[in-house]
Amino acid sequence: PRLSSSPVCTIDRPCSAMPIHLVIGATGTVGREVTRAALSTGIHVRVGLRSTTKGMRFKHMGADVVKFDFTDEASMRSAFKGVFCAFLMVPFGKEQDTQVAAAVKMAAAQNVGHIVLMTSLRSSTNKSALFEMHARMEQSVIACGIPYTIIRPTFFMQNFVTAHGDSIRHAHKFHGASGDGKVTYIDCRDIGDCVGKIMKDLGSYAGRTLKLTGCDPVTSADIAVLLTNAIGTPIEYQNNTEEQERALLKQFELPEFTIQAILDLEACKRNGECSEANGDTASILGHAPRSFGDFVSDFAHMWRNSPQQPDELSQLKDELARLQRQRVEVVLAELEEQLQDLKDERREIFSESYRPSDKAGYNVSLLGCGPVAQVLGTRLAEVGYDIRFGARDLASNSAYQMEKLFPPGYVLPLKKACAHADIIFLVMKGLTTEKEWKEFAESLEGAADGKIVIDATNCITFGRTGCTQVFRTVSGAEIIQALMPKAHVVKGFNTFNWAPRFYSYIDYSQVTLPYCGNHSASKSAVHRLITDIGMEPLDVGPLRIALNLESWAELWINMCFVTNKKLYGDGQTFTFKLIHGTGHRIKPAPPTPAPAPVAAAPAAAATPAATPAAAAPAGTPAAAAAAA
Secondary structure, three states: OOOOEEEEEOOOOOOOOOOEEEEEOOOOHHHHHHHHHHHHOOOEEEEEEOOHHHHHHHHHHOOEEEEOOOOOHHHHHHHHOOEEEEEEOOOOOOOHHHHHHHHHHHHHHOOOOEEEEEOOOOOOOOOOHHHHHHHHHHHHHHHOOOOEEEEEEOOEOOHHHHOOHHHHHHHOEEEEOOOOOOEOOEOHHHHHHHHHHHHHOHHHHOOEEEEEOOOOOEOHHHHHHHHHHHHOOOOEEEEOOHHHHHHHHHOOOOOHHHHHHHHHHHHHHHOOOOOOOOEOHHHHHOOOOOOHHHHHHHHHHHHOOOOOOOOHHHHHHHHHHHHHHHHHHHHHHHHHHHHHHHHHHHHHHHHHHOOOOOOOOOEEEEEOOOHHHHHHHHHHHHOOOEEEEEEOOOOOHHHHHHHHHOOOOOEEEHHHHHHHOOEEEEOOOOOOOHHHHHHHHHHHOOOOOOOEEEEOOOEEEEEOOEEEEOOOOOOHHHHHHHHOOOOEEEEEOOOOOOOHHHHHOOOHHHOEEEEEEOOHHHHHHHHHHHHHOOOEEEEOOOHHHHHHHHHHHHHHHHHHHOOOHHHHOOOOOOOOOOOOOOOOOOOOOOOOOOOOOOOOOOHHHHOHHHOHHHHOOOOOHHHHHHHO
């Protein structure tokens, strides 16, 4: 399989350190656990949802949310763009194989680096329609040429909360046609943890097909006993024949494909095809998977909503739970109030401390709302610059986070941010083709004309072997200058260390920032700006040198996060510094003779007329030279 790479921008996020991992189907039982586990490992997660209105909880968890619809090529193209690894889980239905084929084709077109596909445990051996469809899904992924990992989980323990939950709660029974067949059910939390570990170490699992099972084979009758013991109410398993189960399912007006698929799954249980214990789960997790007994203990509260009259102990427990919830709500309200007070106090401090000063002289707008914009914008405000931030989408998560950190009105649409500024920083993510840059330039509608534009972006691709530049013969800065001919483009700040903690142990003066451009007055302004924030400016020449600066950034990123990570740390602990030399051996200074005794001078010698500066008329060159 080819080692593909995916374009990622290095500005809004440290893309080399945070390659994007896309999770499809995040609102499902498995998808939620995969998202949780992936975020817990510290990787950058993007969730693809058919309706983004359901994505607020994922934003609060720290994930990006994008639209993804298997029937909409534009949404798939946008979701896969810049993705390093994609987790594919297709909604249940008779078109799963065609949906996977379409998604894999788009992933290959967008240079996705790795695919993790979830199918089912018997997709390679069972010849029923459902499992043969899963086999075709696997073949689509294997044939596409993208490095892959296939996971084949057995039946989910959570089915007894979702599919059978109401029946267990209200009728105290659940039905099926599994007979005495044993199944090693798996907890979806273990599936999520396995996928999280796979995403964190893709190289160890590339090209592998992994069986994810539980640790204890149980029959449906065994499960009824476990439920009975856990919730204190007798639970019965209703074992039907296949004909009885079909008739029961038809009462729910399910499609024929769904009914047949359920019956095929029940036959798989009945025949003992899913009784294999552990599989690859334990080796991935590093410990045994959860047992069905563990699962029942954790979720017992989900089945206790009994229609029977609760006893006195249950009433006391319910009252205690109500009081605890009430207390939690009070505490949460108090914490919310304290948090709001802290935010208001921070904004007041910001407004007083970061008030624009005459010393700075320039208004600055940073087009982007990521970590670089936050750290650089804060530093510019500290030294007196009047700053604003420009967002392509004011409803985005990054714009929302920036609005929480800065006073109201500091985050603006792009054109308004440009109108505010004398100097415009480009620090947004993800523009990696000339077409995208052209669309971006056209969206400004000339708002940057006549202004200084500092290109701090790095257009790179990130793959399993490291990162490389997108543009090899012409720099991104030169492309921007061609698209904005009336702006004065200067390349610089593309090796700016965005980590706030970096500047807690490194003085700003220890950092050298190179820049280049064709407009001398603009370069002078950038030189002054770098000096004002306390760093050392380094003019490296005209704009044609920008390609070298972008290669410099490529070197830095690889040193930070890829090739020499063990040597250089996590990429946020070092920067570049220009060391100045004299070019020749320094001669020691001659010894200074001892000063001769000075006699006391008469008082008249101290009059202004006796000084050289006073002897020349004020404002003349002679007076200035004498004063010097």
